[in-house]
Amino acid sequence: MQLPELFIKQIEQLFPAESEAMLQAIGDTAPSVSVRANTDRRATPPTGAATVPWCNAAFYLDERPQFTFDPMWHAGMYYVQDASSMFIHHVIKSLVDSPVRYLDLCAAPGGKTTAALQALPEGSLVVANEIVVSRARVLADNVSRWGNPCSAVTCCAPRVLGQLNHFFDVIAADVPCSGEGMFRKDDEAVRQWSPALVEQCADRQRSIIADIWPALRPGGLFIYSTCTYNDKENERMLEHMVAEYGAEPVAVPTLPEWPVHEGVGTEHPCYRFLPHLTRGEGLFMAVLRKPADEPLRPAKPKKQRTPSKTDAPRNIKQWLVGEKEYTVTATADTVTAVPKQHAQAVEMLAACNLMQAGVTLGTIKGKNCVPAQSLALSTALNREAFPVCELDYAQAISYLRGEAIVLDAPRGYVAVAFNGAILGWANNLGNRANNMYPKALRILSTHTPDTPPQVL
Numbered sequence: 001m002q003l004p005e006l007f008i009k010q011i012e013q014l015f016p017a018e019s020e021a022m023l024q025a026i027g028d029t030a031p032s033v034s035v036r037a038n039t040d041r042r043a044t045p046p047t048g049a050a051t052v053p054w055c056n057a058a059f060y061l062d063e064r065p066q067f068t069f070d071p072m073w074h075a076g077m078y079y080v081q082d083a084s085s086m087f088i089h090h091v092i093k094s095l096v097d098s099p100v101r102y103l104d105l106c107a108a109p110g111g112k113t114t115a116a117l118q119a120l121p122e123g124s125l126v127v128a129n130e131i132v133v134s135r136a137r138v139l140a141d142n143v144s145r146w147g148n149p150c151s152a153v154t155c156c157a158p159r160v161l162g163q164l165n166h167f168f169d170v171i172a173a174d175v176p177c178s179g180e181g182m183f184r185k186d187d188e189a190v191r192q193w194s195p196a197l198v199e200q201c202a203d204r205q206r207s208i209i210a211d212i213w214p215a216l217r218p219g220g221l222f223i224y225s226t227c228t229y230n231d232k233e234n235e236r237m238l239e240h241m242v243a244e245y246g247a248e249p250v251a252v253p254t255l256p257e258w259p260v261h262e263g264v265g266t267e268h269p270c271y272r273f274l275p276h277l278t279r280g281e282g283l284f285m286a287v288l289r290k291p292a293d294e295p296l297r298p299a300k301p302k303k304q305r306t307p308s309k310t311d312a313p314r315n316i317k318q319w320l321v322g323e324k325e326y327t328v329t330a331t332a333d334t335v336t337a338v339p340k341q342h343a344q345a346v347e348m349l350a351a352c353n354l355m356q357a358g359v360t361l362g363t364i365k366g367k368n369c370v371p372a373q374s375l376a377l378s379t380a381l382n383r384e385a386f387p388v389c390e391l392d393y394a395q396a397i398s399y400l401r402g403e404a405i406v407l408d409a410p411r412g413y414v415a416v417a418f419n420g421a422i423l424g425w426a427n428n429l430g431n432r433a434n435n436m437y438p439k440a441l442r443i444l445s446t447h448t449p450d451t452p453p454q455v456l
Contacts, residue, residue: 001027004193007180010230014264018276025276031184032279033061034083035455039118040148040379041421043077043456052083053258054090057118060279065453068443071396072456075421076145076377081111084181084273084280087260088112088172091223091252091287092119099123100169101345105158105212108135110142112174112225117148125342127168127349129154129161140355141441147379149326150339152346152357158211160352164299167348171216172223175205181227181282184275202232206240213245215299219292222247225285229274234284235266242268247288299348313369316361319385326380328361335361335369337380371413373438376424381415388415388422393452399423399435402442407433 003026012019036058037043045051049059060083067073067080092115099121104113107128117126128143128151130136136155143151154161161167178198179189209224216222224241226233241247249268254260259277263270263286270286316335317323326337338346338358346357360374375381389409391399396418399405407414407428414428425436 071418084283
């Protein structure tokens with residue numbers, strides 16, 4: 001890889017003692033591959049796997065398999081994520097010990113969102129936001145696939161969420177950056193890089209922080225991160241938040257054997273992941289606490305135009321485990337279940353272009369309700385409410401392609417599964433089954449491996 005000359009000079013200035021090893025790692029070595037098992041679905045790293053030091057649910061793979069052809073990935077049993085980014089799991093586990101309202105501000109495609117859902121105390125609400133509509137759809141799919149009902153996805157600018165005054169206890173902002181830490185994975189990031197891009201990104205980061213800061217409650221935590229190396233977007237941004245907002249940097253406990261690099265040119269605690277030290281890509285992370293002496297002015301619900309509501313089918317709550325813990329609503333033809341403890345908070349997100357919240361149970365058609373893909377993948381699904389039909393590998397791939405399948409199961413809606421993990425729905429007609437797997441999620445490739453990738 002040919003690295004930009006000005007980028008090389010930047011690394012030599014920031015890391016003089018280790019620039020040679022760092023530049024060689026960036027230019028001449030391949031990125032690692034790591035995945036995080038979904039412990040909410042009782043998935044665990046395989047015996048003997050090399051685990052990620054700061055996330056005990058995650059492990060490394062020797063090579064990158066074709067995840068597309070693994071039904072367990074489609075079922076949300078694990079998430080493919082860079083090991084450095086999984087440090088957010090450790091940060092949350094170390095600093096958050098009670099239920100919170102958590103915002104992942106720049107969340108697509110969903111790695112840090114699902115990590116937060118996994119790490120936060122039970123009873124927390126995670127709101128994942130993405131401003132770009134196409135990326136927000138991908139985010140929504142990944143959050144649904146992970147399966148935790150204590151979640152919501154919005155698609156709006158940071159300033160819109162910033163109007164929810166003192167609404168969130170924790171805000172994580174993995175801000176758009178110049179992407180230097182992704183050079184090994186993305187040739188386009190190398191081609192686009194320039195000192196002007198660095199300055200442009202820093203300006204944008206300051207704007208994002210200013211827009212969202214009012215939404216953080218006094219005493220709340222702000223987790224700032226980038227996937228870049230320069231100090232303008234990292235340490236200098238940390239110092240900007242201290243000077244501009246009176247934010248207090250918070251130390252995160254780490255172990256001496258972890259290859260976590262300290263900050264550059266600052267006394268404040270912050271954490272760098274560098275490719276010649278870490279089995280992962282470039283990352284910067286810092287945690288700050290909002291001054292607790294700022295007067296608390298909680299956000300108040302705004303009057304929203306009430307969408308037309310219909311009656312949900314009487315028995316639909318039986319599709320959920322712990323049905324009494326959910327508020328079920330039917331708007332137009334869609335039935336949604338939101339944990340009661342988060343129902344009011346979700347209502348307040350309506351002004352933020354709320355794309356999904358809780359679990360979409362199904363679509364009303366006449367006197368019936370067609371179960372939704374979101375329900376099939378949710379950990380809230382009551383598996384006793386539907387027949388479950390186990391597929392072999394060839395059948396599972398056919399199903400994930402949207403092809404017709406034949407099921408040995410009762411007539412009606414059937415949950416189809418692979419190795420016990422539910423993939424989605426089929427409507428069994430007897431001689432054949434209508435495949436209900438969403439078109440947007442289907443495998444397009446006609447190639448079929450003989451066996452599934454060995455990940456879990």
